[in-house]
Amino acid sequence: GAVVSQHPSWVICKSGTSVKIECRSLDFQATTMFWYRQFPKQSLMLMATSNEGSKATYEQGVEKDKFLINHASLTLSTLTVTSAHPEDSSFYICSGVPGSSYEQYFGPGTRLTVT
Amino acid sequence: AQTVTQSQPEMSVQEAETVTLSCTYDTSESNYYLFWYKQPPSRQMILVIRQEAYKQQNATENRFSVNFQKAAKSFSLKISDSQLGDTAMYFCAVLASGSRLTFGEGTQLTVNP
Numbered sequence: 001g002a003v004v005s006q007h008p009s010w011v012i013c014k015s016g017t018s019v020k021i022e023c024r025s026l027d028f029q030a031t032t033m034f035w036y037r038q039f040p041k042q043s044l045m046l047m048a049t050s051n052e053g054s055k056a057t058y059e060q061g062v063e064k065d066k067f068l069i070n071h072a073s074l075t076l077s078t079l080t081v082t083s084a085h086p087e088d089s090s091f092y093i094c095s096g097v098p099g100s101s102y103e104q105y106f107g108p109g110t111r112l113t114v115t
Numbered sequence: 116a117q118t119v120t121q122s123q124p125e126m127s128v129q130e131a132e133t134v135t136l137s138c139t140y141d142t143s144e145s146n147y148y149l150f151w152y153k154q155p156p157s158r159q160m161i162l163v164i165r166q167e168a169y170k171q172q173n174a175t176e177n178r179f180s181v182n183f184q185k186a187a188k189s190f191s192l193k194i195s196d197s198q199l200g201d202t203a204m205y206f207c208a209v210l211a212s213g214s215r216l217t218f219g220e221g222t223q224l225t226v227n228p
Contacts, residue, residue, distance in 0.1 A: 044218050
Protein backbone atom coordinates (compact mmCIF):
# COMPACT_ATOMS: atom_id res chain seq x y z
CA GLY A 1 0.00 0.00 0.00
CA ALA A 2 0.81 3.74 0.15
CA VAL A 3 1.68 4.29 -3.49
CA VAL A 4 2.35 7.70 -4.97
CA SER A 5 2.53 8.34 -8.69
CA GLN A 6 3.87 11.27 -10.64
CA HIS A 7 3.12 12.35 -14.16
CA PRO A 8 4.93 12.87 -16.39
CA SER A 9 8.06 10.94 -15.53
CA TRP A 10 10.11 13.03 -17.94
CA VAL A 11 9.28 16.29 -19.67
CA ILE A 12 11.19 18.55 -22.01
CA CYS A 13 9.96 22.08 -22.52
CA LYS A 14 11.18 25.24 -24.15
CA SER A 15 12.43 28.20 -22.19
CA GLY A 16 9.61 30.57 -21.32
CA THR A 17 6.85 27.99 -21.31
CA SER A 18 5.06 26.51 -18.30
CA VAL A 19 4.92 22.87 -17.32
CA LYS A 20 2.65 21.09 -14.85
CA ILE A 21 3.65 18.04 -12.82
CA GLU A 22 1.00 15.92 -11.12
CA CYS A 23 1.41 13.97 -7.90
CA ARG A 24 -1.26 11.45 -6.95
CA SER A 25 -1.71 9.24 -3.93
CA LEU A 26 -3.22 6.08 -5.40
CA ASP A 27 -4.40 4.16 -2.36
CA PHE A 28 -4.56 6.65 0.47
CA GLN A 29 -5.72 10.16 1.20
CA ALA A 30 -2.82 12.54 1.61
CA THR A 31 -3.64 15.40 3.92
CA THR A 32 -0.14 16.74 3.38
CA MET A 33 2.07 16.57 0.33
CA PHE A 34 5.64 17.74 -0.07
CA TRP A 35 7.55 18.84 -3.14
CA TYR A 36 11.31 18.37 -3.41
CA ARG A 37 13.92 19.30 -5.92
CA GLN A 38 17.06 17.25 -6.47
CA PHE A 39 20.10 18.13 -8.55
CA PRO A 40 22.45 15.36 -9.73
CA LYS A 41 24.46 13.75 -6.95
CA GLN A 42 22.84 16.02 -4.36
CA SER A 43 20.31 15.58 -1.62
CA LEU A 44 16.61 16.36 -1.72
CA MET A 45 15.77 19.99 -1.09
CA LEU A 46 12.31 20.72 0.25
CA MET A 47 10.55 23.30 -1.89
CA ALA A 48 7.13 23.49 -0.30
CA THR A 49 4.55 21.81 1.89
CA SER A 50 0.96 21.66 0.75
CA ASN A 51 -2.11 20.82 2.75
CA GLU A 52 -5.37 19.96 1.06
CA GLY A 53 -7.57 22.99 0.62
CA SER A 54 -5.07 25.57 1.81
CA LYS A 55 -2.19 27.54 0.37
CA ALA A 56 1.19 25.92 0.17
CA THR A 57 3.99 26.89 2.51
CA TYR A 58 7.19 27.60 0.60
CA GLU A 59 10.72 27.22 1.88
CA GLN A 60 12.95 30.23 2.07
CA GLY A 61 14.41 31.08 -1.29
CA VAL A 62 11.74 29.29 -3.33
CA GLU A 63 9.81 31.64 -5.60
CA LYS A 64 6.13 31.03 -4.96
CA ASP A 65 5.13 32.83 -8.15
CA LYS A 66 7.39 30.61 -10.21
CA PHE A 67 6.55 27.29 -8.59
CA LEU A 68 2.77 27.20 -8.23
CA ILE A 69 1.46 24.42 -6.03
CA ASN A 70 -2.16 23.36 -5.86
CA HIS A 71 -3.48 20.68 -3.53
CA ALA A 72 -7.10 20.63 -4.61
CA SER A 73 -8.00 17.19 -3.35
CA LEU A 74 -6.79 14.59 -0.89
CA THR A 75 -5.26 12.57 -3.70
CA LEU A 76 -3.83 15.17 -6.06
CA SER A 77 -1.25 17.91 -5.83
CA THR A 78 0.20 19.75 -8.79
CA LEU A 79 3.39 21.72 -9.26
CA THR A 80 3.45 24.19 -12.13
CA VAL A 81 6.78 25.64 -13.15
CA THR A 82 5.93 28.93 -14.81
CA SER A 83 8.13 30.63 -17.40
CA ALA A 84 10.66 27.85 -17.12
CA HIS A 85 14.34 28.51 -17.73
CA PRO A 86 17.27 26.12 -18.19
CA GLU A 87 18.27 26.57 -14.55
CA ASP A 88 14.92 25.04 -13.55
CA SER A 89 16.03 21.77 -15.11
CA SER A 90 16.09 19.29 -12.27
CA PHE A 91 14.49 16.21 -10.78
CA TYR A 92 11.26 16.96 -8.90
CA ILE A 93 9.95 14.52 -6.31
CA CYS A 94 6.69 14.63 -4.41
CA SER A 95 5.63 12.74 -1.32
CA GLY A 96 2.36 12.21 0.49
CA VAL A 97 1.48 11.66 4.13
CA PRO A 98 -1.64 9.63 4.95
CA GLY A 99 -4.16 10.96 7.45
CA SER A 100 -2.80 10.87 10.94
CA SER A 101 0.46 9.21 9.97
CA TYR A 102 3.87 10.82 10.04
CA GLU A 103 5.61 8.85 7.34
CA GLN A 104 6.13 10.20 3.85
CA TYR A 105 5.60 8.04 0.77
CA PHE A 106 7.54 9.15 -2.25
CA GLY A 107 6.61 9.36 -5.90
CA PRO A 108 9.02 8.14 -8.57
CA GLY A 109 10.01 11.67 -9.54
CA THR A 110 9.80 13.81 -12.66
CA ARG A 111 12.79 14.81 -14.69
CA LEU A 112 12.38 18.29 -16.14
CA THR A 113 14.64 19.51 -18.92
CA VAL A 114 14.25 23.09 -20.12
CA THR A 115 15.88 23.85 -23.46
CA ALA B 116 15.48 23.24 13.09
CA GLN B 117 17.06 19.90 12.35
CA THR B 118 20.39 19.10 10.75
CA VAL B 119 21.73 15.80 9.43
CA THR B 120 25.35 15.10 8.58
CA GLN B 121 26.66 12.20 6.54
CA SER B 122 30.44 12.41 6.54
CA GLN B 123 31.08 9.72 3.91
CA PRO B 124 30.26 10.96 0.39
CA GLU B 125 31.27 7.62 -1.13
CA MET B 126 31.86 4.12 0.11
CA SER B 127 32.50 0.77 -1.50
CA VAL B 128 32.23 -2.79 -0.26
CA GLN B 129 32.78 -6.24 -1.66
CA GLU B 130 29.78 -8.41 -2.29
CA ALA B 131 28.82 -10.48 0.79
CA GLU B 132 30.74 -8.24 3.16
CA THR B 133 29.43 -5.83 5.78
CA VAL B 134 29.48 -2.06 5.55
CA THR B 135 28.45 0.70 7.96
CA LEU B 136 27.23 4.12 6.88
CA SER B 137 27.52 6.97 9.37
CA CYS B 138 25.00 9.64 10.24
CA THR B 139 24.83 12.27 12.95
CA TYR B 140 21.93 14.60 13.52
CA ASP B 141 20.81 17.45 15.66
CA THR B 142 17.33 18.37 16.78
CA SER B 143 15.82 20.23 19.68
CA GLU B 144 12.69 18.09 19.57
CA SER B 145 12.19 15.43 22.21
CA ASN B 146 9.98 13.30 19.99
CA TYR B 147 11.36 12.48 16.56
CA TYR B 148 11.93 9.70 14.06
CA LEU B 149 14.99 8.67 12.12
CA PHE B 150 15.11 7.06 8.71
CA TRP B 151 17.47 5.60 6.18
CA TYR B 152 16.35 5.86 2.57
CA LYS B 153 17.89 4.23 -0.47
CA GLN B 154 17.87 5.89 -3.87
CA PRO B 155 18.98 3.51 -6.64
CA PRO B 156 19.76 4.69 -10.17
CA SER B 157 16.01 4.75 -10.90
CA ARG B 158 15.89 7.61 -8.35
CA GLN B 159 12.86 6.19 -6.55
CA MET B 160 13.19 6.85 -2.84
CA ILE B 161 12.89 3.58 -0.93
CA LEU B 162 12.55 3.37 2.84
CA VAL B 163 15.20 1.05 4.24
CA ILE B 164 14.62 1.31 7.96
CA ARG B 165 13.04 3.60 10.57
CA GLN B 166 13.72 4.22 14.24
CA GLU B 167 11.50 5.92 16.76
CA ALA B 168 13.64 8.01 19.08
CA TYR B 169 11.74 6.91 22.16
CA LYS B 170 12.64 3.29 21.52
CA GLN B 171 15.98 2.17 22.92
CA GLN B 172 16.08 -1.03 20.91
CA ASN B 173 17.88 -0.72 17.60
CA ALA B 174 15.70 -1.34 14.55
CA THR B 175 16.44 -4.29 12.27
CA GLU B 176 15.07 -5.17 8.84
CA ASN B 177 16.57 -8.37 7.46
CA ARG B 178 20.15 -7.50 6.42
CA PHE B 179 19.81 -3.89 7.54
CA SER B 180 20.26 -2.74 11.11
CA VAL B 181 20.97 0.52 12.86
CA ASN B 182 23.11 1.59 15.76
CA PHE B 183 21.12 4.35 17.43
CA GLN B 184 23.05 6.31 20.03
CA LYS B 185 20.58 8.93 21.27
CA ALA B 186 22.92 10.81 23.58
CA ALA B 187 25.54 11.08 20.86
CA LYS B 188 22.87 11.84 18.23
CA SER B 189 24.28 9.15 16.02
CA PHE B 190 22.31 6.85 13.73
CA SER B 191 24.49 4.53 11.64
CA LEU B 192 23.28 1.92 9.16
CA LYS B 193 24.86 -1.51 8.92
CA ILE B 194 24.32 -3.58 5.80
CA SER B 195 25.25 -7.22 6.18
CA ASP B 196 25.91 -9.68 3.36
CA SER B 197 26.03 -6.82 0.84
CA GLN B 198 24.42 -7.52 -2.51
CA LEU B 199 24.94 -5.89 -5.91
CA GLY B 200 21.40 -4.51 -5.67
CA ASP B 201 22.40 -2.53 -2.60
CA THR B 202 24.36 -0.17 -4.84
CA ALA B 203 22.60 3.16 -4.39
CA MET B 204 22.70 6.55 -2.76
CA TYR B 205 21.74 6.29 0.89
CA PHE B 206 20.16 9.20 2.74
CA CYS B 207 19.80 9.57 6.48
CA ALA B 208 16.84 11.70 7.56
CA VAL B 209 15.21 13.02 10.71
CA LEU B 210 11.54 13.82 11.09
CA ALA B 211 10.32 16.03 13.90
CA SER B 212 7.13 18.04 14.03
CA GLY B 213 4.81 18.41 11.05
CA SER B 214 5.98 15.35 9.11
CA ARG B 215 8.80 17.42 7.71
CA LEU B 216 11.91 15.45 6.78
CA THR B 217 15.44 16.82 6.90
CA PHE B 218 17.90 14.85 4.78
CA GLY B 219 21.62 14.42 4.97
CA GLU B 220 23.83 14.92 1.94
CA GLY B 221 23.88 11.24 1.12
CA THR B 222 26.44 8.45 0.83
CA GLN B 223 26.97 6.76 -2.52
CA LEU B 224 27.48 3.06 -1.83
CA THR B 225 28.95 0.79 -4.48
CA VAL B 226 28.91 -2.96 -4.00
CA ASN B 227 31.65 -4.62 -6.03
CA PRO B 228 31.39 -8.19 -7.33
